[in-house]
Amino acid sequence: MFQIESLGIPKVKSPLQLSTVRGDHIFNYVKEDDKLVYDLSLDTYNKCLTNKEEPLCMEKAGPRQHIYFEPGKTTAAIVTCGGLCPGINNVIRGIVMALHYFYGVPRILGIPYGYEGLNPAKGHGFVELTPEKVKDIHQFGGTFLGSSRGAQDVSVMVDTLVDNRIDILFTIGGDGTLKGANAIGEEIEKRGLDISVVGIPKTIDNDIDIIDKSFGFETAFDVASAILRDAHNEASGAHNGMSIIKLMGRDSGFIAAAATLAMPVVNFALIPEMDFDLYGENGFFEQLKKRLEAKRHAVIVVAEGAGQHLFDRKKVKTDASGNIKHEDIGVYLKEKIGEYFKDIFPMTIKYIDPSYIIRSAPANSGDSVLCNQLAYQAVHGAMSGKTKFVVGKVNNKYVYLPISAVTQKRKKVDLESEFWFSVLQSTGQPFLM
Incomplete structure (x- = not known):
């Protein structure tokens, strides 16, 4: 399941002056047979022992002693796609610096x-990337290269890679x-070409499967936290x-x-993974009424994809990337709450949508560390000839995973997880509404 494809046998000695022995205080090259176990549970361990099976393992990320591409003859290219996300520029910078200074x-x-x-x-056209050109871009949000949504003809894109002698x-x-x-x-494989394709998972929603955390996510909830504080002050x-x-x-x-x-300071968190009713004895509005009667104010956080079951959706629309366009749950809630409470007691409602401010913010320190690590590990994997892989953290270790493995489904919040239970303990909202 987690087998990484390679363009061929790495025969070029790495220019990195690393070690192969322990105890000399120099970082060691990662060997091809350095694997990390995916499922760390005791139950799975015991099953593997009983069945005499090898556990499912992932390939450890890092620099190899021998690489596939001759650095002095290699051309690399970087592309950023989709919506904006904190940390994109950090990753671009990290890749450029690693390619230039580590491998030449x-x-x-x-x-x-x-x-x-x-x-x-x-x-x-293309942009020539040098350390001088990218040295300061990590201080800014957005993407230095620009982005877009939507597919292009795969054959045309591969022709462009070939015409420009791009190797990675x-x-x-x-x-x-x-x-x-x-x-x-x-x-590329169908044509028998020696071009490595590498993915660095970027999604502010943290919905890439298998990996612990995608870059930009930490900055997103960090920036959002200050907004929630101020929203609480308003309420x-x-x-x-x-x-x-x-x-x-x-x-x-x-x-x-x-x-x-x-x-x-949040009293209700509504997310796409949960269904909830607005009306009825145990519905959201009754729970909100109890909160207001007790404390005279309330703070509600709602994810953009929450509550879509409340809309009459006869025709589903999609964006250029094929993502379903959701109805605006924030505006809908504001209107419906106003209607419900107008004859119960007077109230003041403030509606805040900071989404585009958050996604355009520069990466915070935690994300900056993650972005640089991802960039470096992606470069090491690419230079060793690996292809069609992503780099990510799993069980707090950097690994290489096949792109096909992480794109089979989206990662979602498990409503039976300790994480979500912690949210419910914080807000005080019931398990079901």
Whole structure:
């Protein structure tokens, strides 16, 4: 399941001056047979012992003693796709610095505006990336290269890689981007080309399967926390005051849940993974009424994909990336709450949607560390000839995983998990509404 494909046998001695022995205080090369167990539970361990089976393992990320590409003859390219996310520029910078200073790769190209940049008909051209050009970009949000949504013809994109003698393509993006990268890798394999395709998972929603955490997520709930604090001030400053804050989270509610834990002034957290009723004895509105009667203010956090079951959706619309366009649950809740309470008692409702501010923020310190590590590990894997893989942290260790393994399904908040139980303990809301 977690077997990483390779372009061939690495025969070039790595330019990195690392060690192969323990105890000399120099970092060691990672061997190809260095594996890490995926499921760390005692139950799985005992089953493997009983059945005399090898546990499911992942390939440890890191520099190899022998690499596939000759650094001085290698050309690499970087593309960023999809929505904005804190840390993209950090990853771009990290890749450029690692290629240039670690391996001496002479030519690094930036592909503007996502996969559009690999379609010559769009006329975007390329950007020459050097350490001097990218040295300060980590201080800013957004993407230095620009981005876009939507697919391009895979054959055309591979033709562009060939025409520009690109040996390694680094793709920074979420589910759709990674599926596109895998398709590019399949076309490369079909043609018998020596081009490595690497994915660095980027999704602010933290919904990439298997990996512990995607970059940008920590910054997202960090920035959101201060907004929740101020929203609480707004709510508590009025009699029967209420703040509704809509946060990003199309299919997974990790940002809303984590922000709620980080700033424990939230009374209700509504996420896509949960169904809830508005009306009835145990419905959301009755729970909200009890809260207002007891404390005279309330703070509600809602993920953008929550409550879609409340809408009459006869026709589903999608964006350029194929993602379902959700109805605006934030505005809907504000209107319905106002209607419900208008004859019960007067109230003040503040509605806040900081989504585009959050996703455009520069990475915080924690995400900056993660971005650099991901960039370095991606470069090591690419230079050793591995392809169609992503780099990520699993069980707090950096590993290489096949793109196909992480794109089979989206990661979601487990409503029976300790994480979600902690959210419920923080808010005081019931398990079911």
